[in-house]
Amino acid sequence: MRFTYLGHSCFLIESGSHRLLLDPFISGNPLTVNKVDILALKPDYILLTHGHGDHTADAEHIALANGSLIIANFEVCNWFADRGCQTFALNTGGKKQFDFGTVKMLSATHSSTMPDGSDGGDPNGFLLQAENKVVYIAGDTGLNADMALIPKYFVRPDLAILPVGDVFTMGYEDALIAAQIVETSRVIGCHFDTFDPIKIDHNKAISTFATKGIELILPQINQVINL
Ligand code: NI
Numbered sequence: 001m002r003f004t005y006l007g008h009s010c011f012l013i014e015s016g017s018h019r020l021l022l023d024p025f026i027s028g029n030p031l032t033v034n035k036v037d038i039l040a041l042k043p044d045y046i047l048l049t050h051g052h053g054d055h056t057a058d059a060e061h062i063a064l065a066n067g068s069l070i071i072a073n074f075e076v077c078n079w080f081a082d083r084g085c086q087t088f089a090l091n092t093g094g095k096k097q098f099d100f101g102t103v104k105m106l107s108a109t110h111s112s113t114m115p116d117g118s119d120g121g122d123p124n125g126f127l128l129q130a131e132n133k134v135v136y137i138a139g140d141t142g143l144n145a146d147m148a149l150i151p152k153y154f155v156r157p158d159l160a161i162l163p164v165g166d167v168f169t170m171g172y173e174d175a176l177i178a179a180q181i182v183e184t185s186r187v188i189g190c191h192f193d194t195f196d197p198i199k200i201d202h203n204k205a206i207s208t209f210a211t212k213g214i215e216l217i218l219p220q221i222n223q224v225i226n227l
């Protein structure tokens, strides 16, 4: 799998010939202006962790332009279906096999209103299994005990995408504990630097992870990470 960082919590995930877009927030992100061409993304699928605008702002436009299937929880899917988008709804604990692989919807500790203030249901994370690899996508979340279920009853992730910016989600100190709980040795940080309250000290975050033997990648916009 190939991950291209598109700022904040947005990634283009390429698995074989399939293109998945995670939590698109591009046109309104001050760090991605003139750096990311939304029209070039052409995703087959759009995965949304929750309803907040910094995860969903560009989903409608991109989904309608490309006929992408939005995969999210029931409430988020209903909101986008009302706007003409194709959707597939999961809810916490459920999994579904698609042509690119399997998505299992996990819990997250956060909130989830839609951009217009309507109910976005519960926030979620995902366990993505494709190409014989497993990726834990935490979504916006605090550190929580449900994470311990992942390696104990499900599977040990090869990679975790964890928020590290603090204030609105867990910070990198708690993300390090999350990485240890889910038993992964490789983490891509997200949800950092986009806004003033979530600007972080990169060297300090990376070195804190390194003390526990865990790699933390804090990607640049458009950086590609292969798994
Ligand atoms: Ni959020």
Ligand code: MN
Pocket: 052, 054, 055, 140, 168, 191
């Ligand atoms: Mn967020």
